[in-house]
Amino acid sequence: MQQTQAIVLAMFGTTVEAALGALLAIRDAVRQAFPQTPVRLAFTSNQIRRIWNRRAADPAYLAAHPDIPAEILQVQGPLAAIANLQDRGYDTLIVQPTHIVPAEEFHDLRSYVNGLNSIRTLKPRWQPFKTIALGRPLLGAYSLKHTYADDILIVARALAEDAALARRHDAALVYMGHGNHYFPSGGLYLEFAARMRQLYPDVRTLIGTVEGFPSLEEIREDLHLHGLRRVLLKPFLVVAGDHARNDLAGPEEDSWQSILIRDGVEVIPVLTGLGEQPAIAGIFVNHIAEAAADAGLKLS
Amino acid sequence: MQQTQAIVLAMFGTTVEAALGALLAIRDAVRQAFPQTPVRLAFTSNQIRRIWNRRAADPAYLAAHPDIPAEILQVQGPLAAIANLQDRGYDTLIVQPTHIVPAEEFHDLRSYVNGLNSIRTLKPRWQPFKTIALGRPLLGAYSLKHTYADDILIVARALAEDAALARRHDAALVYMGHGNHYFPSGGLYLEFAARMRQLYPDVRTLIGTVEGFPSLEEIREDLHLHGLRRVLLKPFLVVAGDHARNDLAGPEEDSWQSILIRDGVEVIPVLTGLGEQPAIAGIFVNHIAEAAADAGLKLS
């Protein structure tokens, strides 16, 4: 019988070559977990896709970067990735975002999936899709079955190594999340930090975001209140790309590292994307398996 | 020209007679602001509606409660409230929830509105609705134009009197929100509390929720950390109904009041619903005006 199931990994994407490893690591974990099922990458950012498409057409770039895989150079958005699978006979898809929280990017992706799932042909056998199941972000999404509280606990457990590293440095653990102005994701970040402090009470874990609430100000206030003078500074982002290199640990005076140093805090930056941590990639694998199971599918 | 605009106030509802005042106060503020526009109440809770419907059919109850208005006794859900207006020729509606955050109740109401707005007759003149505009909850909702940060600041400013009251008592100000397990509203509550502390720095404002994160535990920890021994305890709920009377300030040993007293904290409960505070009712009025304006309507 022909395989008609496939997986689409919907990623924001990155233009930083060195940061691609985090995305490819998630892809590899998914391929290893479901070896019979094709896995396609899609980048949701139009701007990032255009940069890769330009690079793909630039012989000098290609010669200088022989290791960039073709699926990155030719990467498409989620709509084309899904439609091209459909055109080849894959009618049962799991679309798994690598988003952290259900905010703008997830909202938009869900609208794509809902739009495609709303197509109804007169005869069921001509349906373009039997189903497109949508996996949830790392910290969960509006699910009666898989609640945020559970998802947050799973992530907090998976980051034991971060707490251990901070402990070894006798440092607080400070994460930078992305945040946003339009979806109230702040509570997810703060609940995650609270859970970390509960699981690893000897390490003070704090989190702030680049956009929206909570900000670095809340972190500085807490460090001050608790008299903490050394922090492990780490992105709470799938890839350690632009935000990690500039906003978090860049040399500009308004990077978090610069600000904290001016506060008299010793900063140990750790520029690893969450996708590079196998325990986190494994959570995305689980979200795929659960989205499939919730849709009555079995992946192999 | 015939008036074809109307307003539906979608409220969770309450069965506590004494708490009805908060809902009627919002209604009155809306009627006063838009005197030419009919205003209908709808209760979204099926259970609460059924209790009122039973009471409406119970002569003993009616005799004992002559002051309950007919529109409470006969209250319908949002679908029937909207449809009966449509049947009478009102084709342009503003549905304003009195929810605090965009969580389950708002999600469901929005699905009602989206479903009704999706109706397309062949001829535009037979459209049941020209538009149904949906107002946003007190603390905002997914809006590019009216961001959470702005909405939270407006609410924090409107509650200056709460801060003043706490200050007069030399007490921390502790709010109980509702919270939920399925929508990440915790950040909105926490951002609101952070904003209160910023606006009124001499009063430590904290907030927890009945369901989900943040909980009373976070409050107790903070009170302990800051050595605070007296709190003004107030519902961050539109009506001071069951939650306020039982979970917040009830005599049971697991009420917030009981727990805080056992912690050695002096508790001053204030059982006022937010709807009873004119500044808050005024925000709902503004949300109606803005929902109308964003839909190109002018209410009068």
Added chain:
Amino acid sequence: MQQTQAIVLAMFGTTVEAALGALLAIRDAVRQAFPQTPVRLAFTSNQIRRIWNRRAADPAYLAAHPDIPAEILQVQGPLAAIANLQDRGYDTLIVQPTHIVPAEEFHDLRSYVNGLNSIRTLKPRWQPFKTIALGRPLLGAYSLKHTYADDILIVARALAEDAALARRHDAALVYMGHGNHYFPSGGLYLEFAARMRQLYPDVRTLIGTVEGFPSLEEIREDLHLHGLRRVLLKPFLVVAGDHARNDLAGPEEDSWQSILIRDGVEVIPVLTGLGEQPAIAGIFVNHIAEAAADAGLKLS
């Protein structure tokens, strides 16, 4: 266990008191077939509803027409009829149009039903509707299971009495359907007439429509071609209302009767609505039962 199923009969409506009988006859047949299930009437025509609403408020009219049932005087449109049932706890509805063909009115009604069925609450138990099933018009609608050809044959068989009456008069049988400009219903009428001629070969059955194709011209041409000089003229409409009384058999010179008489054809008008014929009312009953069965429901 509480009955939560109900039936809504969606009718265009009529303002002609004498024509109401056809609608009430369908209602009665439905009530008799499903005695445990509430049946509500809805009129889809805004103009007709408004006339009834005015009459309902006019004491002189009421005194002069004591026999008009309250459910006609207070009749609502389909949205309010559905929503008021939902508000009383009916979450499983069959909406049965009394339309003849799937044209504008059915398209619009289907959009209402689709819009309401699209409502999705977070928790399944708060869904306003478990399902709203939509029955098909007399001559069918886009169904893989119940094809037009089958539905047309059923109607042609049910109208044996019309053919018999024409035969007794030694007349051709000429029907006037409604027709429309926007949905290609002409083929349904013509297929119906072809099937009648096949079932009752000794009677030449022809059909035309008030709007669109086929028109009276096609009928006149056929009568001429076949040398037919006497016709039984009958509305192919649920009620013998305005169209029957004016366009079909009115005294104006452009009524079908007047035109045919000028052609030298003897005309025997029969002003009976299809709804008055029990065999036709029985088809609507069957369409309700089949819509319910196709939705996995059992009516009683």
Added chain:
Amino acid sequence: MQQTQAIVLAMFGTTVEAALGALLAIRDAVRQAFPQTPVRLAFTSNQIRRIWNRRAADPAYLAAHPDIPAEILQVQGPLAAIANLQDRGYDTLIVQPTHIVPAEEFHDLRSYVNGLNSIRTLKPRWQPFKTIALGRPLLGAYSLKHTYADDILIVARALAEDAALARRHDAALVYMGHGNHYFPSGGLYLEFAARMRQLYPDVRTLIGTVEGFPSLEEIREDLHLHGLRRVLLKPFLVVAGDHARNDLAGPEEDSWQSILIRDGVEVIPVLTGLGEQPAIAGIFVNHIAEAAADAGLKLS
């Protein structure tokens, strides 16, 4: 400024190489009319696409058919055709079917377009599509502005050459349409034939369909009634593919040609697809222009 408009021609498709010309002729007419706008072909039939995809991978086939254009060999379905345009930055599409009537194929295509148009990103600038406008079939579709009656008249005028050819042969003009069991398209065909007879009264034009009503029986009865013994037999199909070669004019005893010959009728088959007639291709061009104009677009 970058061109972001494109046209997708959605065709059922054909596997008959000799019949491809009709489809390519429509494509060429569209390209000529809108030279600045990319035009993509899509085949809606999964089975036909798969045959072409197999051929594209078969070196022997390719060697034997060097003239088949790459866009046929690589042809995709409408979803992939649309999505790949979107991925390259085309956000404003006109999808023009080459269907004759609005039946199953058009219904399904419309559902694709509606599904894609329903996608709503939070920020308008990330919308995948500004709009996807759907052109109507040759004989029209549910449009208030472009009614069937008008569209049918336009087609009947465009087929003056068919009537002239029949006239030269002193033959009736008999068309074979496709027809279907689920959408009542019969009236469109019959109205078209009636309009032809009106425009070209010296030629008796009749039409039947392969599936559903009207069938060949109605044609035979009419030929008999009018004593017609010679017919020009022509497909009323965009391509003269399988149906034309087999059902219409094939050697099998149940082909229309065989049956008519047995009736004693002389048959002159004309195996031309409608797409090969420039006047018809021009109507599809007009439908594209009107769909664009109705959506507020200007194509160039």
